[in-house]
Amino acid sequence: MDPSEVEFLAEKELVKIIPNFSLDKIFLIGGDLGPFNPGLSVDVPLWLALNLKQRQKCRILPPDWMDVEKLEEMRALERKEDAFTPVPSLYYMEITKLLLNHASDNIPKADEIRTLVKDIWDTRIAKLRLSADSFINQQEAHAQLDNLTLMEINTTREFLLDSLNFMFKLRSNLQPGSSKGQLTDY
């Protein structure tokens, strides 16, 4: 899966906006949206929020979890625990990136939030790498990891699966009975 596909899926998440135009309820395939009234907040999918923001038709409100203190707590918790802690949102990384790139003027303390989310991401990816490493070293048959997000899984998926495949091929050549110690051509 491509990271941009994951981002596309993330854009379905709902965010609160305050439009400056008025429009009746609109009926889309994915669901109903609206009605839009200037000055009143309304929940819309992220893709629509970004489009409206770029056309200067709305103001985006940061999600509840996008707050400096809450993120600091989460980061501390993540660093303390060995396992993965519950995430603020299933698509926290993508939402942060999109909102901070296109609507950073609507988000207070945007720079600190960017740093905090990056810290949380780095800690989790490091844990993921450690656990993949121990999985391979101890030659486990299966593993279970809770609280992972799609983006994190997607980061390791290709490498992990390819390396497991390759190791399987190498191991099967070491078994006695295979063609006299010659490696099968890959």
Add this chain to the structure above:
Amino acid sequence: MFVTDIRKDFYEVVANQRVALLVAADIDALCACKILQALFHCDHIQYTLVPVIGWQDLSTAFLEHKEQIKLLIKQDDDLGVPSYDDIFRDDEEEDDGSGNDSDEGSEPSGKRRRFDEVRSISRRCRKDFLRREILFDYEQFEFHGTSAAMMFFELAWVLTKDTKDMLWWAIIGLTDQQIHDKITHMKYVTDVATMQRHVSRHNHRNEDEENSLSIDCMRISFEYDLRLSLYQHWSLYESICNSCYTSSSFKLWTLNGQKKLREFLADMGLPLKQVKQKYTSMDMSIKENLRDVIEESSNKFGMKEIRIQTFGVHFGFQNRFLASDMVHATAALLESTEKEESDIAHNFIKALDSLSRGNLDRLHVGIDHAKRKLLAIQQTVASCICTNLILSQGPFLYCYLMEGTPDVKLFSKPLALTLLCKYLLKAFVHSTRNKRCKLLPLIMAAPKDVEKGTVIVAGIPPESETSDKKNFFGRAFEKAAESTSSRTLHDHFDTSIIELKTEDRSKFLDALITLLS
């Protein structure tokens, strides 16, 4: 077409149509174009962008597109239109005496008095006479009104779609008018005050103690900054040597001038080594109070107006630009004479791109070009004055750049040539002892196209403290060309710049002398 309410009569009319945008090759027009483009993007209005550099281009573009579209919007600096919002009535029934109350203050009362006197003549005859009179006065002087970029920013503001980017472009458009000497100082200061209100409005919107804005957001600030071109992207020494104001006040083409410059630097306590370094690498202790220190010393050396009101922008950790830096960079890109880039549309698009925040590398290329342009101007000015190339022809001063002059290709473009004229006149006024010569206007000619054998001629009004920047050379050039049947091309939007065949140069000049004396 004159509009009174820009929102109703203009924007709402074009909102559902396809628009052709014909933009002149001028920084103010470029900025106005950017603002309009941003507005069109917001509202999904389709448009075609056509750069035009003269009346011929304008008519060809119009003919090309006229089948497809119904409404035409042309924008360039308001040439000779005293007040954009007044409606000029030209109907048979109406009195056209009322139409020109937008004109210079003393005119209307004079016309109305004459109107009463000639009441006895038949109506049509009188109307024609008056109309011709008014038109002659209207077209005699050419001067510039409010910046087009500022007009479009006001439109955006009325539509509440104004952003900091648009505000910055409007500021650049205004600064362009000031740098290329198109508006009076009073008008500039008034317009700066208007823009300052918008800037404070934008700055108070998001900024307060707990919720500080991301460093990547654009911050525009009002600055009372030095009149040294590009000094933050160059070394202080180079900037002082190559800025019009300082170099003509010190007379840096003379040895005495160089000595005075060194005295000036010593007076401020700035070591030569520091001052010749890139500005960003100068010591922090020097940079802290630089503006005040320079202002104090300049007062001692007779430069009372070293500081000027302007705006600066700041985004990211590294990027600080003043409005004048952007104007110089974009003008240099627009008129770039590099071999690969001599296509007009190409340069136009490059210059347009450099105005966006995302294209900083293009902007830096522009700044480099601008530095070379300023250096070339300085050297040309120095050589012209030292070799006495400026001749007094009676009613005006005249200077001709020979073909072999270094960097003469740069001056085949109108903006660069006008800048050179301005600097040259200022330097000449400071260097000559002849009192009468100080009040003369300047005409400058430079080779434009060697194969076709044409020169480009530009005229600027005399240098004076209270000048109202009215330029009468447009009509003067036309009349002189008619009377000598010289082969001229009055194509440029700025009527004081024309193209002329090299062979007709001398008789054209003689005609001008007789006309203006």
